[in-house]
Amino acid sequence: MSSTTATNSPTTVREPMLPSTYRVLRREQETADTVTLTLERDGEALAAACEPGQFNMLYAFGVGEVPISVSAASDVGEPLVHTIRSVGKTSAALARLKPGQSLGVRGPFGNVWPLDDYEGHDIVVIAGGIGLAPLRPVVRRVLERRASFGHLVVLYGARHPSELLYLEELERWRASPDTTLGITVDRTTGVEWMGPVGIVPRLLARARFDPIETGLFLCGPEVMIEPCVREALTRKLPLEQVHVSLERNMHCAIGLCGHCQFGPHFICRDGPVFAYPDVESLLRVREL
Amino acid sequence: MIQDLEPVVRAHPFFDGLPDELVKFLTGCARNVRFDAGQMIFRQGDPADEFFLLRAGRVSLETHDPARGPLVVHTLEPGEVLGWSWLFPPYRCYWSARAVERARALAMDARCLRRKFEERPELGYAMMLRVGRVLSDRLHSARLQMLDVFHDGDK
């Protein structure tokens, strides 16, 4: 093995750690700490296609690089769309970028939500907080290919009404055919919010779907997974039909740096989307 | 308007699986109530003398802070139930309940219910199982909300 691989000419190996230059085309302030950036590739080369579930490594000049999911699917040459929440120094630097400013992009990396496996089925999307961003492309795709899927249920939990993303789009989803939208918040005053207060799994208990023919896609804080799985079980949804997106520290995004290991998996390469049974026992291990 | 409430009571999901005979036995405690949007159903410290089974509309459980106004801790949807302070002394409401939108509910008299539970322990057990389930769900829910899981920035 070593002798054959080592004789490959090193000059033919593309440097996978080198970003390409992109420019902010549009910046939408979603909430106090979250923005959606639309990014256009600088120069002649075409942007790579990004599928729902995948992520790019976004590089803020001189500050650092972080993995950010695509919040819209894009074809080859189309602008990339990322929703970024300011939680650390790099994400804060990215969230400060204004139209016309540049950043580096590597990607896309990771696998995709297995939506194609659920054609003709009901689709349940459960998002917590910023977890709606990686799931928005799933909802959009179902709505674009409306006839290919059954009932669509979107359940979304946020900390506070002021932290809800994509407000206008949520209203469009609510008005879409054969679609149920449930939004709940953890805390509120009674003046600003007339909707449900409580946790997302409660919405699942009341949602309409056919458990045998449903794909459930879940992205949110890891703490949310078990309560949602528990409700799914109560509704007799087979757990092989539950797909979760996981997160760990990530430096290289190509399975070389070691940081994102989760048991046998490299989340960057084998994930970020996993069928729940594949990670169920790992999720029970603390500090894994 | 006089109405036979038995089918209405039977239709409420809380009583799913309860034998018809026991539903009939309970119906005497029930009355039909309506609330306008914004109307208080009960307030913290009120006597807890009724058990509400929500049939339509959304109801919030809340408290009030002089500076921040009403603080909502939970909301209830049709098919859910409201209140268990009526089960335990001193029978005082712990939280306030308000109809967020126009709401309809069955209100069951607490003394009447407690008396019937004593009289028919199998009914008392069936009801406690249902209340226990609700309590358990609410406790899990409250714990998760307490964790503030969506607030995950670097501290």
Next chain:
Amino acid sequence: MWIADVEFLEALVAGLRQRGFRVVAPVERDDAIVYDEIRSAQELPRGVGDEQGPGRYRLVERGDSARFGFSVGPHTWKRFLFPARTTLFSATLEDEQLRFEPAVLPEQRYAFLGVRACELRAIALQDRVLIGSGHADAHYAALRAAAFLIAVQCGQAASTCFCASAGDGPRATDGFDLALTELLDAGEPRYLVEVGTDRGREVLESLPHADASEADRGAARAASEAAARQMRELPAESLHGVLASVREHARWDDVAERCLGCGNCTLVCPTCFCSKIEDSSELSAKRAERVRSWDSCFSFEYSHLHGGDVRTSTRSRYRQWLTHKLDTWHDQFGSSGCVGCGRCIAWCPVGIDLTEEVRVLCDKDAAAAAPVEGDV
């Protein structure tokens, strides 16, 4: 197989240097055998051996003229093929124009003299990770493709060695350009030479050598047999699925009581490949660079997620290291990540012995008695 006198070494070093290689070999420095560039075979240690044990390493006089009479020391060849710090690119930002300039790929051509069987195996494992799993590491690939490997077959094992049970040691059979077995007769040693590649053959042909006799071959086999008599071993050929099944074993708490979390084991390990990416900018804020450097799963930051670190306890960090090395490496790369070199045993400041930890962790009776994490 061929046989050569001790002068062969000098000719070999000179020949490789003439071909443009930087010859790196074991040298004695700071009371240890380390790897560094040599210009002459005279710089090789002479008559030096070592004594190793858990948390213990010291050099001893052998009383002979062996040039390779020691086992592996604190250095590994990864310090040359996968340097501790590599600049990946520089970037400039001027007038809102962001440009990336990839770092020039390294052009060094190394010839490693004295690569042990466990180290060849370690290099093969790093090839699998850094070249053979999808995205190749261009810097590693460049250095690796150019490297000329001269194995030295072990004639003795340190007390910390366990290559016979961990890998395919102690005799190297492939992965080298040339392999030497040091034959210690009275006086100066002689070398049995094996050829692994055409490149190796070409180098050998330019050097003085003769056909090896059956007696020489027998002596070489006997040397390897001596090296195979090792004190330590792993409890099974494969630990795939074994350590991952005992993640709540009480032994992890026990080892955490002793482990300092210093990460020495990851630094001396020839297969540990974890690295971190750091971006920085000059004060002018016009130029920035990205540097990749070795990281260790024993550092807190390693598992950092916004909100905190995932592995805060020493228990979880040691468990990650050992479980990855011996078990989940199989899932990721189709083999164990341990070659049995024993460095992590010798260079652990508190003498934690991986083979002993594994033995207890795999002991089914002990596992059954282990308390499980409480239900909260």
